[in-house]
Amino acid sequence: xxxxxxVIDAQQELIEGNHEQKSVFRKEVLLNNINVAIxxxxxxxxxxxxxxxxxxxxxxxxxxxxxxxxxVPATATIVDKLATNSFYGTSLMDVLKENEIKHLVIMxxxxxxxxxxxxxxxxxxxxxxxxxxxxxxxxxSTNLSAEQIIAHHNEVLHGHYNVDNxxxxxxxxxxxxxxxxxxxx
Numbered sequence: 001x002x003x004x005x006x007v008i009d010a011q012q013e014l015i016e017g018n019h020e021q022k023s024v025f026r027k028e029v030l031l032n033n034i035n036v037a038i039x040x041x042x043x044x045x046x047x048x049x050x051x052x053x054x055x056x057x058x059x060x061x062x063x064x065x066x067x068x069x070x071x072v073p074a075t076a077t078i079v080d081k082l083a084t085n086s087f088y089g090t091s092l093m094d095v096l097k098e099n100e101i102k103h104l105v106i107m108x109x110x111x112x113x114x115x116x117x118x119x120x121x122x123x124x125x126x127x128x129x130x131x132x133x134x135x136x137x138x139x140x141s142t143n144l145s146a147e148q149i150i151a152h153h154n155e156v157l158h159g160h161y162n163v164d165n166x167x168x169x170x171x172x173x174x175x176x177x178x179x180x181x182x183x184x185x
Contacts (some may be wrong), residue, residue, distance in 0.1 A: 003177055004101045005041035006106030008051045008086055008118055010034055010070055013063030015109065017139075024109055024137040025146030031069045033135045033172040037107060038071055044177035047099050048076040051086045053114070085117045093125065102126045103179045107135030111146075111153050119157050119167050128181040129167035131157050159184075 008058070015030065017023040024030060041048050050066055057063030059080075066072050081090045106118055106126045115136045122129045133154045138146045158169035168180055 001102045001179065002047070002100045003041075003044060003046075003103040003105065003179075004047040004049055004099065004103045005037055006049050006051065006086070006107075006116050006118065007034055007070075008068050008106065009053045009056065009110065010050065010108045011052055011056045011063065012065055012067050013057045014053070015067050015137075018057075018063065022139055024139055025150065026137060029134065030109075030137045032135045032148060033132065034107060035069075035071050036172050037105065037132060037135060038178060040176055041105070042073060042121065046105070047095075047101060047179055049079060049092065049095060050076055051079045051081055051090075051108070051114075054080055054082050056074045069088075071173060077085055084113050084173040085121055086114060087118070087121050087125070096127070101127065103130065103177075103181075105130045105132060105176045107132040109137055111136045111138040112141070112149050113138075116157070117155055119160065120162075123160060123165045123167055126165050127181055128165050130176055130179060131167055132172050132176065134172050163169065 015027050079090050079092050119129050141144050154169045157167050160167045
């Protein structure tokens with residue numbers, strides 16, 4: 001089965017924060033876990049795709065770039081987006097189809113926006129998804145702490161399904177590129 005690691009919005013300014021937003025929850029853990037997943041993806045010969053949001057740092061400069069602590073392989077594909085949905089108005093679907101991807105491992109920022117949307121959109125578009133439970137983050141909202149938002153999404157997205165394809169939530173230390181979806185079908 002062909003697979004891809006999809007790292008969404010792991011950009012310098014989004015992770016570190018700026019004068020308007022604070023840094024994401026447990027940013028050091030997030031950055032470490034993204035690097036762990038990249039190593040696993042390389043070992044599994046999975047496609048690595050990093051998505052950047054053009055709203056971050058007005059789409060330019062150091063704040064817009066992938067976070068400096070992330071070990072981006074030279075073989076990685078970079079996709080830029082303008083919407084919350086990584087699939088909307090981008091080349092992402094074409095890249096995945098051209099590479100005959102069936103399973104997506106998803107991580108990045110922000111949990112309740114771009115991560116949630118990517119997981120749900122992917123299952124509707126016939127991909128099985130593994131969401132890395134300790135590989136996505138966000139900031140506090142008015143009503144919930146970042147920790148609560150992450151825990152809630154890990155709960156509701158585990159087993160989220162669209163008839164044939166669904167999402168599983170697994171920790172980064174698990175073998176993310178040995179999908180377990182078939183054991184639940």
